Amino acid sequence: MDAPLSAFSPRAATVQHRFFSPGRVWALATNTLTELIRLKIFYFLLLFALLLIGSSAFLVQLSFQDQFQMLKDVSLGAMSIFTSLLAILATSGLLPKDIEDRTLYTILAKPVSRLEYLMGKLSGVVLLLFVSMLLMGVMFAAVLFWRVHVVTGELVTGGGPQELIDQQLRDLHATAYNPNVWAGGLVIYAKACLLASLTMFISTFASSSIFTVIVTVVIYFIGHLQATARDYWQVSNGAAMGHLTKAFLAFVSLVFPDLQLFNLVDEIVVGTPIAAWLLYKTLGLGLMYFLIYLLAAFFVFSNKEL
Amino acid sequence: MSTPAIAIRNLTKVFPIPFRRDRVVAVRDLSLEVAPGQVYGLLGPNGSGKSTTMKIVLGLISPSAGRTEIFGRDSQIVDSHEEVGFLPENPYFYKYLTGMETLRFYGKLCGLRGAQLADKAGELLKLVGLEHARDRRLGGYSKGMLQRIGLAQALIQDPRLLVLDEPTAGVDPRGSAEIRDLIVGCKDRGITVLLCSHLLGQVQEICDRIGILDRGILVREGKLEELISIEDQTEMIFRDAPPALLAEIQQLVAKSYPQVNLLETRKPQTTLERYFLEVTTAAKAKG
Amino acid sequence: MKIDEGIAQATPSLGSRRRQYSSYAIAALMVLVFGAARLPFEAGLTRQHRAASFGNVQLNLGLRAKIGQLGFLAALSGFRTLVADLLWIQAHTAWEKVEYGRMNLMLNTVTTLAPHNVNFWDLSAWHMAYNASVAAFNDSKQPKLVRRLQAQHQYFMVGKDFLERGIANNPGAYVLHQSLGAIYRDKLEDHWNAFLEYDKAAAFARAPTYEKRFAAYELAKVPGRERQAWERLKRLYDMGPQERLPTLEKSLKAMEEALSLPEEQRVYKTPVQNPLDIIGKKLQIP
Numbered sequence: 054m055d056a057p058l059s060a061f062s063p064r065a066a067t068v069q070h071r072f073f074s075p076g077r078v079w080a081l082a083t084n085t086l087t088e089l090i091r092l093k094i095f096y097f098l099l100l101f102a103l104l105l106i107g108s109s110a111f112l113v114q115l116s117f118q119d120q121f122q123m124l125k126d127v128s129l130g131a132m133s134i135f136t137s138l139l140a141i142l143a144t145s146g147l148l149p150k151d152i153e154d155r156t157l158y159t160i161l162a163k164p165v166s167r168l169e170y171l172m173g174k175l176s177g178v179v180l181l182l183f184v185s186m187l188l189m190g191v192m193f194a195a196v197l198f199w200r201v202h203v204v205t206g207e208l209v210t211g212g213g214p215q216e217l218i219d220q221q222l223r224d225l226h227a228t229a230y231n232p233n234v235w236a237g238g239l240v241i242y243a244k245a246c247l248l249a250s251l252t253m254f255i256s257t258f259a260s261s262s263i264f265t266v267i268v269t270v271v272i273y274f275i276g277h278l279q280a281t282a283r284d285y286w287q288v289s290n291g292a293a294m295g296h297l298t299k300a301f302l303a304f305v306s307l308v309f310p311d312l313q314l315f316n317l318v319d320e321i322v323v324g325t326p327i328a329a330w331l332l333y334k335t336l337g338l339g340l341m342y343f344l345i346y347l348l349a350a351f352f353v354f355s356n357k358e359l
Numbered sequence: 360m361s362t363p364a365i366a367i368r369n370l371t372k373v374f375p376i377p378f379r380r381d382r383v384v385a386v387r388d389l390s391l392e393v394a395p396g397q398v399y400g401l402l403g404p405n406g407s408g409k410s411t412t413m414k415i416v417l418g419l420i421s422p423s424a425g426r427t428e429i430f431g432r433d434s435q436i437v438d439s440h441e442e443v444g445f446l447p448e449n450p451y452f453y454k455y456l457t458g459m460e461t462l463r464f465y466g467k468l469c470g471l472r473g474a475q476l477a478d479k480a481g482e483l484l485k486l487v488g489l490e491h492a493r494d495r496r497l498g499g500y501s502k503g504m505l506q507r508i509g510l511a512q513a514l515i516q517d518p519r520l521l522v523l524d525e526p527t528a529g530v531d532p533r534g535s536a537e538i539r540d541l542i543v544g545c546k547d548r549g550i551t552v553l554l555c556s557h558l559l560g561q562v563q564e565i566c567d568r569i570g571i572l573d574r575g576i577l578v579r580e581g582k583l584e585e586l587i588s589i590e591d592q593t594e595m596i597f598r599d600a601p602p603a604l605l606a607e608i609q610q611l612v613a614k615s616y617p618q619v620n621l622l623e624t625r626k627p628q629t630t631l632e633r634y635f636l637e638v639t640t641a642a643k644a645k646g
Numbered sequence: 647m648k649i650d651e652g653i654a655q656a657t658p659s660l661g662s663r664r665r666q667y668s669s670y671a672i673a674a675l676m677v678l679v680f681g682a683a684r685l686p687f688e689a690g691l692t693r694q695h696r697a698a699s700f701g702n703v704q705l706n707l708g709l710r711a712k713i714g715q716l717g718f719l720a721a722l723s724g725f726r727t728l729v730a731d732l733l734w735i736q737a738h739t740a741w742e743k744v745e746y747g748r749m750n751l752m753l754n755t756v757t758t759l760a761p762h763n764v765n766f767w768d769l770s771a772w773h774m775a776y777n778a779s780v781a782a783f784n785d786s787k788q789p790k791l792v793r794r795l796q797a798q799h800q801y802f803m804v805g806k807d808f809l810e811r812g813i814a815n816n817p818g819a820y821v822l823h824q825s826l827g828a829i830y831r832d833k834l835e836d837h838w839n840a841f842l843e844y845d846k847a848a849a850f851a852r853a854p855t856y857e858k859r860f861a862a863y864e865l866a867k868v869p870g871r872e873r874q875a876w877e878r879l880k881r882l883y884d885m886g887p888q889e890r891l892p893t894l895e896k897s898l899k900a901m902e903e904a905l906s907l908p909e910e911q912r913v914y915k916t917p918v919q920n921p922l923d924i925i926g927k928k929l930q931i932p
């Protein structure tokens with residue numbers, strides 16, 4: 054400690070505080086991303102790669118329509134489940150860990166508001182989800198191109214009337230390179246971000262991260278049934294239904310998110326076209342959920358005893 | 360009169376005990392002020408409410424009653440944190456970051472950027488003696504090293520006020536002495552320090568003022584010298600005094616001043632701390 | 647002593663606790679209000695999704711029984727087509743074991759789970775009408791021919807049924823019309839309906855040109871439709887040499903003869919006969 058003390062001297066004037074600073078949020082977000090990356094969370098991508106390669110090797114025996122169909126089903130299904138799991142598991146641990154390790158004290162003792170803290174942590178997860186979607190998308194595209202290349206070769210060398218070959222190649226490209234698949238990826242991402250925000254909200258009042266995970270997973274499953282409950286509740290308004298049943302259906306409809314709306318992938322994969330406005334509406338709804346859960350999380354967190 | 364660096368007014372903090380209707384009163388009706396530039400020591404046995412008081416001063420937990428201010432700003436509002444550096448007790452940072460990254464992270468939270476931040480972080484690492492460990496992850500730091508990085512982190516934005524909760528816990532005597540020097544350095548620069556520690560020797564050396572908490576109640580408060588000097592006693596220390604001289608003094612006292620009591624005569628000892636520092640410095644010089 | 651007096655004072659209340667609970671209440675209220683606000687929007691969006699044929703599958707208890715708890719859970723949570731894929735592969739195994747009854751059930755489940763997968767409908771129909779029917783006809787355990795023929799016919803109808811449901815679910819899929827036409831043609835020998843299906847297939851812009859030829863061939867096999875058939879065939883013939891395939895030429899010739907067209911309208915003129923040939927032929931007869 055022989056260094057000159059000039060290294061620190063108090064600021065002369067009162068420092069102006071900015072109510073909200075994107076810079077602080079960004080610092081927290083990148084820090085969270087660093088944490089998650091250094092936890093070696095990306096190893097799950099290896100699993101994804103194995104699944105892709107394994108399934109494409111297995112699918113070779115099927116007709117090429119089946120092959121690409123299933124390749125897309127498997128890839129997008131895996132993307133969906135991996136990002137959802139990642140969103141829930143990565144988010145659920147953030148807050149409890151910071152509270153338990155008391156790192157939260159050191160952060161909130163700096164000029165960081167609780168809203169900035171929550172936004173930073175959540176943005177870190179959103180970044181992580183983005184990077185994983187991107188990597189999975191690249192892997193998927195690579196396998197897709199490779200398979201198309203192989204199948205094209207087989208079709209061309211397979212012989213047969215030129216007309217038929219042309220037709221088959223056209224079919225092949227239509228099945229394989231359906232641009233709607235990327236819209237499907239976007240919806241998967243939106244759903245994962247929604248889940249991250251929901252998990253963050255739950256973890257602000259949960260007593261442990263296990264509790265958070267369990268509750269979120271339950272909400273995940275019920276969320277896919279919410280539309281059914283809502284239909285039932287709204288359609289059979291006058292019908293003979295016990296008050297209790299009705300109250301229960303109303304509760305499910307109002308409290309749980311409608312996750313079925315984010316399940317466009319099944320149909321997108323088989324080539325059902327999706328209108329742009331329908332996509333925007335769905336994504337917009339996802340954003341609303343994200344913001345509302347963040348706001349609710351902020352309300353609980355801002356009055357929480359640390 | 361200038362605004363106090365810290366003002367605590369009628370502060371009370373009650374914690375509920377989970378699953379019971381009972382509650383713990385951690386701090387009861389506490390009022391005190393720390394003037395700018397002062398080093399204030401908050402003392403008290405375990406569980407007396409020192410850490411709780413500090414957390415409330417920093418707005419980390421909210422008071423049950425009363426209020427606290429930092430340079431006149433309500434400490435429950437984030438603004439007030441611009442000028443405070445805080446070292447919590449048993450600090451524990453992100454294990455996956457290196458020392459350098461940790462300082463840069465906290466610097467960014469304080470609005471520092473770029474080269475300015477890098478320079479600052481480098482200087483502070485040198486200051487707390489962690490230059491050799493700047494690129495090691497905190498997961499591999501020892502307790503004392505964590506304490507040091509915590510101190511550096513608290514200083515990153517040149518705060519006007521430092522709040523240190525047991526800054527020397529777990530730090531070796533050398534580090535402890537260095538931290539003491541550092542605090543003295545801060546004081547010389549005009550930084551206000553609120554400190555709590557169980558090392559009373561050190562507190563005595565550096566604090567201007569102390570407050571003693573017991574079970575949440577401030578039982579004594581005041582200037583250090585006023586509280587501890589013993590007005591009716593005097594010490595004299597000689598070097599190379601022959602036994603004859605000492606005998607003569609004793610005789611003189613007994614003969615001429617019967618009302619004076621000679622309480623004790625002894626050889627002063629070097630403190631263990633000073634001895635330890637001498638030995639380890641020597642070892643360091645040799646190594 | 648002073649301390650004990652302090653402790654003896656009334657315990658202060660927990661202000662922060664109350665704040666915390668009220669923040670829970672606010673958050674719960676937010677979730678509810680948002681729930682009420684999004685309700686009409688989500689109901690509308692669900693309707694629009696269904697109109698665009700997204701997720702219009704009834705995940706009812708019947709399906710639950712067929713795909714098991716795990717499959718049902720997976721199907722619920724957004725992996726419907728993945729479950730369908732897995733069942734499809736299982737159905738393939740059933741095929742390899744020549745268990746057509748079981749296969750039929752599984753294919754029904756697969757197509758229920760993934761009703762917009764044209765391929766599943768098409769191949770299911772093919773398996774039933776072409777493979778299962780043959781197996782039923784060759785069933786060594788059933789000695790009575792009538793029974794075997796009955797079973798075979800049933801499988802034809804199962805195949806036809808798959809395609810009809812597939813068409814209802816996927817109005818844009820010309821392939822299903824083509825396959826249905828093939829079943830009418832090859833299995834049920836109903837050339838009029840075969841013609842109708844090929845004609846529907848040909849009407850799609852994306853359909854390959856051979857659909858038109860297939861339609862015309864079938865029409866040519868329907869008694870009393872020779873004129874229409876000839877017109878269609880002729881139109882195709884006139885489109886150029888790429889359409890003049892052997893079957894087309896044969897069919898066209900047959901129509902010309904059936905209609906006894908005057909020589910100048912014919913594509914295939916009656917060859918000027920070489921007298922020597924006639925002699926040759928006559929010589930061979932005895």
Ligand SMILES: Nc1ncnc2c1ncn2[C@@H]1O[C@H](COP(=O)(O)OP(=O)(O)OP(=O)(O)O)[C@@H](O)[C@H]1O
Pocket residue numbers: 359374375383384385403404405406407408409410411412448
């Ligand atoms: N989060 C909490 N929930 C319940 N009780 C708490 C909480 N934090 C502190 N307490 C109680 O408040 C009292 C004061 O604790 P505090 O940590 O302030 O003591 P301290 O003076 O810092 O002690 P030490 O010297 O051991 O650090 C203790 O009785 C403690 O049990």
Ligand SMILES: [Mg+2]
Pocket residue numbers: 409410411448524
């Ligand atoms: Mg303490």
